[in-house]
Amino acid sequence: MSYLLKTLTKKEEIDRIIRDTIDEVLVLRFGRCSDDVCLQHDEILAKSVRDVSKFAKVALVDVDSEEVQVYVKYFDITLFPSTIFFFNAHHMKLDSGTADHTKWVGAFHIKQDFIDVVEAIYRGAMKGKLIVQCPVPPERIPKYQLLYKDV
Amino acid sequence: MATLEDSFYADLDELSDNEAELDARTEEEDNIDMEDLETLNLDDLSRVSKLQETHRYADIMHKLEKALGKDSDGGAEMGTVLEDKLIVDCNQLSADIENEIVIVHNFIRDKYRLKYPELESLVHDPIDYARVVKKIANETDITLVDMEGLLQPATVIAVSVTALTTKGKPLPDSILRKTLDACDHAIVLDSARKKVLEFVESKMGSIAPNLAAIVGSAVAAKLMGTAGGLSALANMPACNVLVLGHNRKNRVGFSTAMSQSRAGYLEQTEIFQSTPPELRMRASRLLASKSTLAARVDATRGDPSGTNGKALREEIRKNIDKWQEPPPARQPKPLHVPYSVPKKRRGGRRLRKMKERYQVTDMRKLANRMAFGTPEESSLGDGLGIGYGMLGQAGSNRLRVSSKLKVNAKVAKKRQFTGGSTTSGLMTSSLAFTLVQGIELCNPQALGLVSGIQSTYFSESGTFSKLKKI
Numbered sequence: 001m002s003y004l005l006k007t008l009t010k011k012e013e014i015d016r017i018i019r020d021t022i023d024e025v026l027v028l029r030f031g032r033c034s035d036d037v038c039l040q041h042d043e044i045l046a047k048s049v050r051d052v053s054k055f056a057k058v059a060l061v062d063v064d065s066e067e068v069q070v071y072v073k074y075f076d077i078t079l080f081p082s083t084i085f086f087f088n089a090h091h092m093k094l095d096s097g098t099a100d101h102t103k104w105v106g107a108f109h110i111k112q113d114f115i116d117v118v119e120a121i122y123r124g125a126m127k128g129k130l131i132v133q134c135p136v137p138p139e140r141i142p143k144y145q146l147l148y149k150d151v
Numbered sequence: 152m153a154t155l156e157d158s159f160y161a162d163l164d165e166l167s168d169n170e171a172e173l174d175a176r177t178e179e180e181d182n183i184d185m186e187d188l189e190t191l192n193l194d195d196l197s198r199v200s201k202l203q204e205t206h207r208y209a210d211i212m213h214k215l216e217k218a219l220g221k222d223s224d225g226g227a228e229m230g231t232v233l234e235d236k237l238i239v240d241c242n243q244l245s246a247d248i249e250n251e252i253v254i255v256h257n258f259i260r261d262k263y264r265l266k267y268p269e270l271e272s273l274v275h276d277p278i279d280y281a282r283v284v285k286k287i288a289n290e291t292d293i294t295l296v297d298m299e300g301l302l303q304p305a306t307v308i309a310v311s312v313t314a315l316t317t318k319g320k321p322l323p324d325s326i327l328r329k330t331l332d333a334c335d336h337a338i339v340l341d342s343a344r345k346k347v348l349e350f351v352e353s354k355m356g357s358i359a360p361n362l363a364a365i366v367g368s369a370v371a372a373k374l375m376g377t378a379g380g381l382s383a384l385a386n387m388p389a390c391n392v393l394v395l396g397h398n399r400k401n402r403v404g405f406s407t408a409m410s411q412s413r414a415g416y417l418e419q420t421e422i423f424q425s426t427p428p429e430l431r432m433r434a435s436r437l438l439a440s441k442s443t444l445a446a447r448v449d450a451t452r453g454d455p456s457g458t459n460g461k462a463l464r465e466e467i468r469k470n471i472d473k474w475q476e477p478p479p480a481r482q483p484k485p486l487h488v489p490y491s492v493p494k495k496r497r498g499g500r501r502l503r504k505m506k507e508r509y510q511v512t513d514m515r516k517l518a519n520r521m522a523f524g525t526p527e528e529s530s531l532g533d534g535l536g537i538g539y540g541m542l543g544q545a546g547s548n549r550l551r552v553s554s555k556l557k558v559n560a561k562v563a564k565k566r567q568f569t570g571g572s573t574t575s576g577l578m579t580s581s582l583a584f585t586l587v588q589g590i591e592l593c594n595p596q597a598l599g600l601v602s603g604i605q606s607t608y609f610s611e612s613g614t615f616s617k618l619k620k621i
Contacts, residue, residue: 050482050483050485051483051485051486052485052486053485054485054486054487054488055486055488055489115486119489122488122489123489123491126489126490
């Protein structure tokens with residue numbers, strides 16, 4: 001399924017896509033193609049990419065390449081898949097009731113959840129907000145625990 | 152055909168009981184026309200098939216030979232009117248030869264029925280039938296007859312098997328000889344027809360190769376013949392070329408709803424025949440336009456090789472295929488950009504009146520304001536309770552505070568005693584009310600506040616609006 005979506009491995013590619021996506025939500029998935037949760041997540045993304053194509057763009061970032069480690073460190077990505085949302089080169093935060101608002105950790109349960117999240121981010125961003133409330137009901141939000149180490 | 156119509160009329164006249172008259176009439180008609188179908192009963196082939204004896208046939212065949220001979224010598228006459236006429240004559244002749252072959256086939260069939268009646272239904276093609284009859288002749292043992300090259304293997308087997316159980320008997324010699332002669336005759340006619348068609352086709356290649364590439368040489372020859380030459384055909388607009396050869400069969404009284412296509416000779420082209428019926432109108436128009444273009448190219452000798460014609464033919468094929476393509480599959484539409492349309496705000500008197508019900512009322516507005524310098528009244532008196540503001544002031548003439556708003560006098564009195572007051576039993580207030588005193592009501596009429604029905608109903612100067620005589 002992930003052959004439908006663009007996979008980025010180099011830093012320039014990521015920079016370019018963040019810069020060049022104008023007035024559209026940019027969804028970057030950080031993960032590995034082999035991991036099964038990532039596969040599930042990728043399938044949902046691939047199915048909905050055409051539906052949200054008018055206001056969103058989806059890309060996959062392969063977390064195993066060296067150039068991407070900079071970003072992994074910057075965004076503090078530890079669990080895969082992690083999805084980060086951008087709007088006009090600005091990092092959008094999502095308050096889904098979890099500990100980390102900067103990203104979405106885990107796979108979406110249904111296609112509609114993903115579309116709702118993207119729409120919420122779009123609406124919030126168009127209004128000028130920097131953080132939006134997550135419209136997904138809490139039972140469908142993947143739960144995880146952050147262990148703080150050396151902080 | 153005039154003779155056919157005549158024969159129909161004659162049939163109508165024949166509706167009489169006089170049998171002798173009938174016989175005489177039929178005999179007469181037999182002797183007149185060679186193509187009359189009633190000659191089948193006759194025994195003689197020469198009576199039936201007269202084409203080869205006509206002048207026309209001989210003349211054309213002679214010309215054909217001459218032309219073919221000329222061609223082989225290397226000198227080809229192109230574009231002369233005589234050649235065009237010859238081609239047209241050749242086409243007509245080929246049609247006549249076809250009819251002739253059908254007549255001869257019927258003749259052979261009638262004769263051979265005695266020997267092998269089932270052969271007629273197994274072998275349909277007249278020429279093949281004639282060849283098979285010639286091969287079998289009077290043979291009773293079908294296994295000795297070798298029909299390999301004449302028919303399809305399946306048909307050969309069918310013929311052999313049916314021959315084993317046939318009801319026929321061998322023919323007498325005289326009839327057999329006549330039958331075999333007829334078979335030879337049919338084969339000769341067929342070869343003559345082939346020659347004619349060959350000639351036309353070959354000539355078409357040198358006269359009008361592009362036109363022939365699109366519509367085929369036979370139709371091209373017909374078109375040229377009807378138009379009166381290649382240059383005449385080239386000068387015609389395409390809409391005229393479309394109807395060349397169209398015979399109007401609109402008999403009086405018949406409906407025109409079923410007259411479908413206006414295409415004439417173009418109906419006989421391979422392209423037209425191979426298109427589905429729904430697209431035939433469009434295809435005929437396309438064919439007419441492209442063949443006109445080809446005719447113009449040929450008239451000016453622009454492309455002797457005929458590649459232009461082939462290209463046009465390909466174009467036509469491609470167009471027709473495109474028309475038959477199913478529409479592209481519908482893909483699911485992407486969702487709209489989330490943009491909440493701002494609500495349409497309406498205005499107007501009605502909306503204003505509706506809003507008034509929920510807005511701050513005039514009474515409340517007045518109660519909220521206070522006069523300067525004068526202490527306001529309140530429900531419990533002396534600054535306690537809800538203040539009334541401008542409500543009920545002496546100056547304002549609109550709203551009055553009803554007595555119900557005032558607290559029970561007993562309570563007020565109690566307050567008065569507990570609060571400490573002046574020596575008089577009453578509290579001085581600008582309203583100055585007592586137990587017995589009610590509230591002064593103003594006369595709204597005097598102030599001109601009443602309007603409408605009220606004023607006229609209670610009016611002192613008003614008159615009766617409705618008088619009813621008892």
